[in-house]
Amino acid sequence: MNSESTGGRTTARRHPRGAVRDGLVSAGLELARAGGPDAVVLREVARRVGVVPNAAYRHFADREELLAAVCTAAMRELAARMAAAVGRVRGRYGDPVAARHRLRAVGRAYLAFARAEPGLFATAFALPPQHDYEGPDRGTGRVPMPFDQLRAVLDELADARVLNRRRRAGVEYPIWSTVHGLAVLTGEGPLRDLPDETLRHFEELTGDFIEGVLSPRGPGGRGNATGVDRT
Numbered sequence: 475m476n477s478e479s480t481g482g483r484t485t486a487r488r489h490p491r492g493a494v495r496d497g498l499v500s501a502g503l504e505l506a507r508a509g510g511p512d513a514v515v516l517r518e519v520a521r522r523v524g525v526v527p528n529a530a531y532r533h534f535a536d537r538e539e540l541l542a543a544v545c546t547a548a549m550r551e552l553a554a555r556m557a558a559a560v561g562r563v564r565g566r567y568g569d570p571v572a573a574r575h576r577l578r579a580v581g582r583a584y585l586a587f588a589r590a591e592p593g594l595f596a597t598a599f600a601l602p603p604q605h606d607y608e609g610p611d612r613g614t615g616r617v618p619m620p621f622d623q624l625r626a627v628l629d630e631l632a633d634a635r636v637l638n639r640r641r642r643a644g645v646e647y648p649i650w651s652t653v654h655g656l657a658v659l660t661g662e663g664p665l666r667d668l669p670d671e672t673l674r675h676f677e678e679l680t681g682d683f684i685e686g687v688l689s690p691r692g693p694g695g696r697g698n699a700t701g702v703d704r705t
Contacts, residue, residue, distance in 0.1 A: 495533040497523040502544035503551075503594070510593040511600035514541050541601060548598040552587050553617045559583035560623065570634045577627045577688075578681050581653050584620065585677055588657035595661055624650060637688045649684055656680050 501522040505513040516537045520530040534540040559579040565572020588595040618626065625646050631637040637645070659665040660673055668676075 494523065494525060494529065498525075498530055498533060498540065499543045499547050502540055503547050506544055506548060506597040507591060507593045511541060511545070511597045513593070514544050514597070516540055538601070541597075545597055545599075545601050548594040549619060550617065551591075551594060552584070552598055553620050553623065555587050556580055556583040556620055556623050557617045560627070567630060568634045570636050573627065573630045573634045573636060574685065577631065577684070580624055580627050581681060581684070582677065584653055585657050585660065588661035589666075589673070592662045595657065621646070621650065631688060641688075645688070648687075652680060652684060 498519050501519045502514045504522075505515070505518065514537070516530050516534065517527050519540065520527045523530075530540070534543070556579075559582060560576050563572060563575045563579050565575065567573075628637060628642065628646055628649075632639050632642045656676065660668070660676065665673070665676070
């Protein structure tokens, strides 16, 4: 709530409750974009929205609760970019070639976000316990979270018989770890200053490695010409 002077009197300018909360999260997201999770300070967020700090405490008990909301917002922005990348891949569900391209699209979007938005990427994972990686947005109409999207592509690869169903359970975790590790190294890590061409090469090598792990013959194996498991 702001105060304004009108004819010598001070009146309050009220904000709709939901609008204030959304505004605080949006302001926190912009601070995180520029400076990562440490930049999300409740007093500065309140100043940007135009409310007194006490008003912000009506929506968030403390700074960590605000940061949790900003973490979720950052994760959803990453999810939206991944979904857009997957959506640009043509081909029906279950087509082996299309499924492989969708897996590559998921990884590339993840890595591109880490390089383009290092502040948001770091913030998205600043409070890991705040996220339900098993899929909190299913059935809500929202874009599925990043981990959901990886799992969906792997399910498609299994349906397309590119990935043996007996090897499907839990394989998302080593894949996620591999891509996330490269994202950290090339985002704000020791590989961040490498030329774009080198980064793209590392990206392709990582994709090749993951596809090799998923192939019927394991790492380094190419299976048959289509990569489809015939067993």
